[in-house]
Amino acid sequence: MTAAQLSVTFFLQMFVILAVCRFVAFLARWIGQPQVVGEMIAGVLIGPSLFGLLFPEQQQRLFPAESLKILYVGAQVGVGLYMFLVGVQFRADLFQSRVRSAAAVSISGMLAPFTLGAGLAVWFVRIPGLFSQRATALEAVLFLGAAMAITAFPMLARIIYERGLTGTSLGTLALAAGAIDDAAAWCVLAIVLASFGGGATVAIQAIAGGVGYGVIVLTAGRVLLRRLGAAVDRAGKLTPSLLAVVLMLFMLAAWTTDAIGIHAVFGGFLLGVAMPRGLLTRELQRQLEPFTVVFLLPMFFTFSGLNTRLDLVNNPQMLLIALLVLIAACLGKGAACWAAARQLGSTLKFGTPSTAASARPPAIAAPIKPPASAALIKNSIGASLP
């Protein structure tokens, strides 16, 4: 396809994506589900699982393979920017007093689903056709374990935001636990990729690079960024030039973390956390949030669905496997985080009255629970798309 054809197609794709997203999200909210769940379902509806099943030719014409790359890049920019904005609103002060809780929830939320996923993999690896011929049992165990342990960090963030939990103890704790989970799982995935033939460098780069990035951004980066905050205060507003500087820093952060193998989402989030609070962060949110949330983010959430092939789950055996993965994911994340939060229950002080009512342990487990399968889909895309 020529660039001009791709661009015409893109305009139509985005119309369809935005329209279906809004419609399904409306239905989702109606039955009490978060809007973001609606957006993910919208992706499945316009992907090969429904639209493509009923009208394969039209679906191919609207979403030709080459155009998916453009949606992918747009989705990455969108989710990276969104997580940057989540980082900008992150209450580091609330987090510091609750490091122990965050670590406990995070570790339980990783270990339990990892163990369950690994256990399933030991069994699944014997089923022909489910894993690549080249995959060893160890690789299968590591892969399914990591995929189950991953928190779909952006999805978690959106649900927290939608439920009005941003800036509360509960929201901060869940976000921090999610961030730790996510970074750790990307590192495990890097190890899997390394064992698949990338060599040990891949894993070392991801782990050492990720730690290095985090330390630099949160120490030296934080100090340097104070000057940016001061410049905004002096100007009395976030001028286009200063916004350009922030976007340049974001691009650099996203590129660094993406290139070392731990995803732009992590780079964007930490850069946001390191931003000095005040006029700068308020203006960033005001100037970037509308377009990011309304236009770019639906690309990300529908993209998984656009690549989900529910039609592959076409016999009782596959259905059983899918159900088992789903149950294990819910149990692993849900039960483990709930137990950890309950254990630490007495040390959790929930700040605002409006959230106190929902601040029972299950409230922590809930937002961390659903995304495992979504993340699984997402990972497979990154590696498999031509």
Place this chain on the structure above:
Amino acid sequence: MTAAQLSVTFFLQMFVILAVCRFVAFLARWIGQPQVVGEMIAGVLIGPSLFGLLFPEQQQRLFPAESLKILYVGAQVGVGLYMFLVGVQFRADLFQSRVRSAAAVSISGMLAPFTLGAGLAVWFVRIPGLFSQRATALEAVLFLGAAMAITAFPMLARIIYERGLTGTSLGTLALAAGAIDDAAAWCVLAIVLASFGGGATVAIQAIAGGVGYGVIVLTAGRVLLRRLGAAVDRAGKLTPSLLAVVLMLFMLAAWTTDAIGIHAVFGGFLLGVAMPRGLLTRELQRQLEPFTVVFLLPMFFTFSGLNTRLDLVNNPQMLLIALLVLIAACLGKGAACWAAARQLGSTLKFGTPSTAASARPPAIAAPIKPPASAALIKNSIGASLP
């Protein structure tokens, strides 16, 4: 390249584009040139004409051919959205009282450069290698004429905005003339494409479709859009859902005009003009402008440069031809618009005191003048990029 590789590359590209744009724009403003001129030069610097000439391998690695398609799509969305925002600020009331002036300036600003371009083409077509072997003399004449007559509408709009002329009589007149020019030139280009083998349908579709789109959007569209304005007034703000509706309408408008062959810029601008004035338009500007202007638009202005091959102007003959085209473009646009505005000088009433001083006829000629060569570059891309 895989989608993941393209996305990593994109982050780095955007860092470089934003950084070089800001730097060159700073220098440009320093010598009194508009920022947008700096952005166009930035594109040439990081394209094959300088960066690629000095470090061909590194330039290829940073801007591989496939990645240019993604920048192209981003550039189209950016320029379309920008022209939508220009339309949103367009003062239809000022325009209505000056239709005659706008038409006169517009027609002079097209006929003169078209004649000059056509004259040059008669000569150029005899020089071997300059035009395709298949091109007849008539096609060459039509192509160069149209290319010279086109106003780089987005560039014009940005200069008007930067000089603080938005909302003034002068700015409105120049924008209206530019819009008419642009639509007309796209139609002439459609005729050229039709004669090149697309068949008459291409031309009919562009001309009839363009007129039809304009009429529908500015009549029925305007009436329907009032409901959207009322909904925003009721809500007291532009909610994410209502912003999504606007963006859907924009995507549909951009797709329609792009698909019929008169470019998304025109579709976006007219949709903006049709939007009901009030809270809706103020909020649209506030929510969409920062990201569009600071992030998306530099993609558009640098893209031309990224595809400009100044190294092809490598002998005295080519240099002479380039100079002739440049002089003809300046004379054609500049002198003709100046003369037309002067002729109508007495009927032009300039509203605000701040622009009264600069409201001599040359001020109209100036913003319409520079972009001819830029538009030429742009058109060639749309048709030639693989």
